[in-house]
Amino acid sequence: MSSPNLHTPWLSSDVESFGGCFNICIEEGTADTVDFLEDSSYPVCNLPPNIPEPPPVRGKIHSRVAHPRQLANSDCFPKETKDAWDGLFKDGFGADVHVRTEDGSVIPAHYPLLSVASPVLGNILQQSKVRNGIRCIKIAGVPHGAVYVFIRFLYSACYDEEDIKKFVLHLLVLSHSYSVPSLKRVCINHLEHGWLTSDNVIDVLQLARESDAPRLALFCIRMVLRDFKSISSTEGWKVMRRANPALEQELLEFVVEADTRKEDRLKKIEEKKVYLQLHEAMEALVHICRDGCRTIGPCDKVLKANQAACNFPACKGLESLVRHFSSCKIRVPGGCVHCKRTWQLLELHSRICEEPDYCKVPLCRHFKVKMVQLTKKDEVKWKVLVSKVRAAKNAVNLFSSRRSAA
16 A cells, blocks of 8 residues: 655654553454324305316326337328328339439439428429429439438438448448438448447548548547547558648547546546555554454453454554554654555554544654644645545445445
């Protein structure tokens, strides 16, 4: 257990009195009710005799947790309705719009429906020329299959899982370009659940930023931070380094910041362990000096070496430390490391102890008196240490109370 390196005002006269404070043995191998009286002075409200019966109590209340928000392909609409709209798209009956794709194919559609489903498409169609009662527009830059799935989704919100897996990135671009938030949510949900890999996460990150998908971008950044070593060696990272060096610099800063936070978190965990050990040592010290523990304790206690082990985890190590301190011949500042640690533990106890007049720990009152001789710098160090140890004590007490309540 590590201990703080703090200056302690030792006096040789007090050292001699410490050995006589301990007796050291050598080990050989019903609820009350309250009646309320009515006051007749208060007015009485007479209700009419014919009062209708209250409605029955609902048997079950459905919470939002039990029924999370469903995506666009869910059964929030009757199946017959969805099938009807899907059939209208596939049949193309009465179509007044021709959507041309990259390979020259034509997908028939309906102007009113596209205008309602996508404001952007509606604006484009309104500005397009009408020839023989047909409006023609072209959606280029994506495969014909992606455009087909996109238009079908606008009709009935239906899609096949295989089509989504095949054209998810193209559909994400189309949903952003033509302002279809429901389709964008479907694409993001699919990307976040199993489609991302180390090879494509950089491409998806850049696409998410261009498509205004901050949740997906954050998901990709977290994936980069978790597996930076393998992702930084992929072809997508190399292409991003040449095409977008600013993004590479940003990701590197995220990695450095994450490593720094991780180191700080581990450092704080180790510090909490040290303060918890000091708190346990303070409890064990009071236990030894007040009650005695097996082979060491106060002079007025009868020690039993064969008694069961106590519940203080630091008792055994502290027992060895006190035993050494009582018999050490050096016992001067800077002379013995173990004695110096004992002095620091005794002084820490005196700063935490709230009853020095009745305390049985040796030199408790002595350190209370000698506190005024410390420099301001040492006094600040001790106050910080005491506050940390007390915080560890409060954390242990809080955890114990919650555990007992559970």
